[in-house]
Amino acid sequence: MNSEKESHTTHDAEQDARNKDVKIYINGEIVHRDDAKVSVYDAGFMLGDGMWEGLRLYNGKWAFFEEHMDRFFNSCKTVSIDVGMTKDEMLDALNRTAAANGMTDDVHCRLMLTRGIKDKPFQHPSLSRSGPTLVLIMEHSKPVDSLSSKGIRLATVPQVRGLPMSQDAKLNSHSKLNCIIACLQAEEAGADEALMLDPHGFVNTTNACNFFIVRRGEVWTSTGDYCMNGVTRQKVIDLCRENGIPVFEKNYSLYEAYGADEAFLTGTFGAQTPVASIDGKPIGNGDRPMTRKLRQFYKDLIKRTTSDA
Numbered sequence: 001m002n003s004e005k006e007s008h009t010t011h012d013a014e015q016d017a018r019n020k021d022v023k024i025y026i027n028g029e030i031v032h033r034d035d036a037k038v039s040v041y042d043a044g045f046m047l048g049d050g051m052w053e054g055l056r057l058y059n060g061k062w063a064f065f066e067e068h069m070d071r072f073f074n075s076c077k078t079v080s081i082d083v084g085m086t087k088d089e090m091l092d093a094l095n096r097t098a099a100a101n102g103m104t105d106d107v108h109c110r111l112m113l114t115r116g117i118k119d120k121p122f123q124h125p126s127l128s129r130s131g132p133t134l135v136l137i138m139e140h141s142k143p144v145d146s147l148s149s150k151g152i153r154l155a156t157v158p159q160v161r162g163l164p165m166s167q168d169a170k171l172n173s174h175s176k177l178n179c180i181i182a183c184l185q186a187e188e189a190g191a192d193e194a195l196m197l198d199p200h201g202f203v204n205t206t207n208a209c210n211f212f213i214v215r216r217g218e219v220w221t222s223t224g225d226y227c228m229n230g231v232t233r234q235k236v237i238d239l240c241r242e243n244g245i246p247v248f249e250k251n252y253s254l255y256e257a258y259g260a261d262e263a264f265l266t267g268t269f270g271a272q273t274p275v276a277s278i279d280g281k282p283i284g285n286g287d288r289p290m291t292r293k294l295r296q297f298y299k300d301l302i303k304r305t306t307s308d309a
């Protein structure tokens with residue numbers, strides 16, 4: 001590891017003592033985190049057989065709830081997990097849990113649904129017979145300031161993104177082993193997180209966020225194949241279009257990434273996080289006018305879409 005610089009993850013949040021006592025939703029019950037327990041027979045624990053979403057609460061409202069639910073329900077349908085509730089019922093569960101925690105702002109939720117408890121400790125999905133397990137973990141969560149000031153150090157890694165017929169990257173699956181291996185490789189290379197290529201060698205995404213570069217006033221990201229169909233990714237593309245900023249979803253290589261004026265990551269947790277370096281090469285001159293502008297547009301969008309709650 002590079003010991004001169006403090007290391008980061010893209011999900012570093014300010015310490016908040018209140019998180020030691022958060023209440024967690026499990027299948028309709030809301031309990032203290034110390035009592036929030038799932039069976040060792042649960043398909044999520046045993047096999048990573050489940051889907052999840054990361055959501056943020058602003059001004060008492062879940063940002064881009066519809067978009068998150070569209071992706072979540074589509075993912076569950078793809079792997080034949082019956083969510084067992086409607087989107088409105090899910091919203092009610094989220095709101096009840098937030099209320100039980102007295103939370104309205106700067107909150108991150110990990111919503112997780114697994115295929116449920118299995119009769120036997122084996123893979124076959126039909127062994128989960130008693131319905132899905134739904135868990136909502138909410139924490140007080142403000143990304144640390146240094147993430148947006150210093151930026152993140154990426155390393156390209158041997159682990160690549162998969163083809164959709166092996167494990168479609170659009171499935172926000174509990175099983176993140178492909179991403180975890182990439183992240184371990186990046187750490188071993190002395191970076192914070194991994195920049196992953198697609199099977200053809202084009203720059204695709206990071207292990208936990210979508211990836212953008214800025215070149216001569218243009219914003220580029222991958223075609224969208226092989227990566228998570230990120231809600232924040234789409235919002236950034238839409239904001240560019242609305243504000244007359246040229247934006248392209250295209251194939252490009254490390255050549256263009258290393259030579260970019262700016263690079264940033266997108267995700268629900270950190271919104272837009274600047275990239276300081278890739279493979280030890282600094283990106284741009286550290287001035288990040290486009291990233292700053294897009295961060296502001298995104299902040300305004302959140303305000304516009306959550307302020308009437």
Ligand SMILES: Cc1ncc(COP(=O)(O)O)c(C=O)c1O
Pocket residue numbers: 054172179205206207208209210227228229230231232233266267268269
């Ligand atoms: C691999 C990966 N890429 C990107 C994202 C960002 O997606 P979103 O903007 O919807 O949070 C996530 C978050 O779930 C992710 O796991």
